[in-house]
Amino acid sequence: MEKLSSTGSFGGRVERYKHASATLNCDMEFGVYLPPQADTGPVPVLWWLSGLTCTDENFMQKAGAQRLAAQLGLAIVCPDTSPRGTDLPGEHDDWDFGSGAGFYVNATQAPWDRHYRMYDYVTKELPALVEANLPVTGQRAVSGHSMGGHGALLCALREPERYASVSAFAPICHPSDCPWGVKAFSHYLGDDRNDWRAWDATQLLTDVDIQLPILIDQGADDPFLGEQLKPGALEQAAICAHHPLEIRLREGYDHSYFFVASFIDDHLRHHAKALGLIASAD
Amino acid sequence: MEKLSSTGSFGGRVERYKHASATLNCDMEFGVYLPPQADTGPVPVLWWLSGLTCTDENFMQKAGAQRLAAQLGLAIVCPDTSPRGTDLPGEHDDWDFGSGAGFYVNATQAPWDRHYRMYDYVTKELPALVEANLPVTGQRAVSGHSMGGHGALLCALREPERYASVSAFAPICHPSDCPWGVKAFSHYLGDDRNDWRAWDATQLLTDVDIQLPILIDQGADDPFLGEQLKPGALEQAAICAHHPLEIRLREGYDHSYFFVASFIDDHLRHHAKALGLIASAD
Numbered sequence: 001m002e003k004l005s006s007t008g009s010f011g012g013r014v015e016r017y018k019h020a021s022a023t024l025n026c027d028m029e030f031g032v033y034l035p036p037q038a039d040t041g042p043v044p045v046l047w048w049l050s051g052l053t054c055t056d057e058n059f060m061q062k063a064g065a066q067r068l069a070a071q072l073g074l075a076i077v078c079p080d081t082s083p084r085g086t087d088l089p090g091e092h093d094d095w096d097f098g099s100g101a102g103f104y105v106n107a108t109q110a111p112w113d114r115h116y117r118m119y120d121y122v123t124k125e126l127p128a129l130v131e132a133n134l135p136v137t138g139q140r141a142v143s144g145h146s147m148g149g150h151g152a153l154l155c156a157l158r159e160p161e162r163y164a165s166v167s168a169f170a171p172i173c174h175p176s177d178c179p180w181g182v183k184a185f186s187h188y189l190g191d192d193r194n195d196w197r198a199w200d201a202t203q204l205l206t207d208v209d210i211q212l213p214i215l216i217d218q219g220a221d222d223p224f225l226g227e228q229l230k231p232g233a234l235e236q237a238a239i240c241a242h243h244p245l246e247i248r249l250r251e252g253y254d255h256s257y258f259f260v261a262s263f264i265d266d267h268l269r270h271h272a273k274a275l276g277l278i279a280s281a282d
Numbered sequence: 283m284e285k286l287s288s289t290g291s292f293g294g295r296v297e298r299y300k301h302a303s304a305t306l307n308c309d310m311e312f313g314v315y316l317p318p319q320a321d322t323g324p325v326p327v328l329w330w331l332s333g334l335t336c337t338d339e340n341f342m343q344k345a346g347a348q349r350l351a352a353q354l355g356l357a358i359v360c361p362d363t364s365p366r367g368t369d370l371p372g373e374h375d376d377w378d379f380g381s382g383a384g385f386y387v388n389a390t391q392a393p394w395d396r397h398y399r400m401y402d403y404v405t406k407e408l409p410a411l412v413e414a415n416l417p418v419t420g421q422r423a424v425s426g427h428s429m430g431g432h433g434a435l436l437c438a439l440r441e442p443e444r445y446a447s448v449s450a451f452a453p454i455c456h457p458s459d460c461p462w463g464v465k466a467f468s469h470y471l472g473d474d475r476n477d478w479r480a481w482d483a484t485q486l487l488t489d490v491d492i493q494l495p496i497l498i499d500q501g502a503d504d505p506f507l508g509e510q511l512k513p514g515a516l517e518q519a520a521i522c523a524h525h526p527l528e529i530r531l532r533e534g535y536d537h538s539y540f541f542v543a544s545f546i547d548d549h550l551r552h553h554a555k556a557l558g559l560i561a562s563a564d
Contacts, residue, residue, distance in 0.1 A: 007536055007540045007541075008501070008534035008535035008536065008540065008544065009543070009544055010543075060540075061343070061540075062343050067346065067349075219290070250290070251290075252290035253289075257343065258296050258342075258343075258348075261292075261349075262291055262348075265349075
């Protein structure tokens with residue numbers, strides 16, 4: 001992998017890298033925050049998955065997470081949100097599908113299946129690359145925003161043994177039943193809705209054994225709350241499955257990174273406890 | 283003035299407004315952070331001046347200042363960096379001159395003098411508008427980054443009675459003697475360099491009576507340090523004038539907002555002490 005940049009940030013470094021992805025059949029870029037503790041030994045990683053239209057840069061620039069991550073000794077890795085540099089039919093026409101909108105699934109339908117395998121990329125290829133080449137451990141937490149919140153829930157519900165903790169900001173909770181999700185899943189996964197179950201947090205939640213507690217923050221003034229995000233569907237499924245879930249509805253907050261920044265410290269502490277960086281009683 | 287948006291942020295609000303500027307002869311937009319304390323009474327303001335190519339939005343999105351501003355009870359106002367919506371010859375050709383590069387001077391040369399009066403705009407028209415219409419007091423601090431750091435120094439050195447405190451990140455310290463400044467001043471102020479003295483912090487510093495202490499953070503890895511920013515020139519002038527100046531050179535930091543975010547809390551506390559929001563001993 002090739003280092004694109006390295007910038008001081010709260011005593012640590014924000015770095016960007018480029019590498020050839022075998023999973024996605026294209027070159028990809030990603031961002032990483034290495035706290036000062038990484039200078040003296042490997043540190044655990046919060047994997048952050050971003051939302052529609054984002055790249056690896058939005059969270060690093062706008063969430064303000066580095067301040068507390070530097071205190072906790074927590075690295076943060078931000079993958080991009082879709083394959084890049086490809087030119088599939090219709091890939092760049094819509095902001096909510098194709099480039100910038102990989103939805104963290106493994107596509108099964110042509111032509112998407114040659115590149116759009118973001119789930120395997122963010123859970124396997126990129127962690128292996130990062131853990132082999134940067135001063136981080138294999139201890140992982142996962143979080144994300146909107147489409148990336150959906151991605152974080154997928155990671156934790158599909159492979160809970162790989163993550164110490166999970167949280168999400170305004171996640172797309174039930175993609176099989178919202179316009180963004182139906183559009184993406186139809187193209188990436190085909191029209192048989194039985195094949196969608198394994199990529200839908202609300203439906204997955206009833207099937208899992210390991211019950212990793214889920215922490216969600218959701219703005220009450222989020223314009224996508226009712227039609228796209230549907231946290232109530234996830235809550236209903238969690239109640240029925242007796243799955244631990246905390247949804248905090250935040251009055252006065254919308255879908256922006258101003259909302260994410262306002263509550264990121266709570267999430268970092270949630271993950272730091274699970275990773276053993278701070279005491280659970282803190 | 284017309285409210286464009288209002289977004290929750292750390293218990294307060296990030297808002298954007300549009301208004302017709304009589305000083306600049308055009309419509310302008312600006313951003314404001316109102317901390318939660320502004321709900322119950324007026325609060326003092328940090329005036330933040332941004333750098334080349336920026337708008338009112340960069341600082342609000344990237345500096346991470348709202349977290350501590352919310353604790354301190356400090357509002358932040360971010361003006362834009364030049365007149366907008368005009369179409370003067372060559373105005374949009376270069377990133378370091380014209381739109382996005384007003385340099386916080388009052389232009390005297392045609393055609394710039396009809397619009398490019400950013401100094402009067404940020405020190406008089408906009409404060410009067412904001413203080414009459416938003417829950418803020420007339421207590422002001424001023425800071426900024428790069429070209430905006432130069433602007434903040436101008437404000438404090440030209441009219442120290444209007445500001446409780448001043449600081450800057452990587453300011454252009456001696457614009458009369460660097461390529462960015464010479465280009466801008468030649469067009470805005472004409473070729474007589476005697477007319478530039480009143481807009482150059484290093485030259486102004488020898489002329490002022492009120493000695494407002496100056497706090498500066500500067501990245502040691504800033505690529506503009508030697509040719510454009512020249513903090514050493516300001517330091518030399520401050521030594522000769524016995525003007526209190528603290529320049530903190532930060533190893534490993536560049537010119538980006540990652541640098542600003544890393545040290546913004548120190549600056550907020552500096553201003554909060556001068557504004558009486560926290561004890562000076564803190």
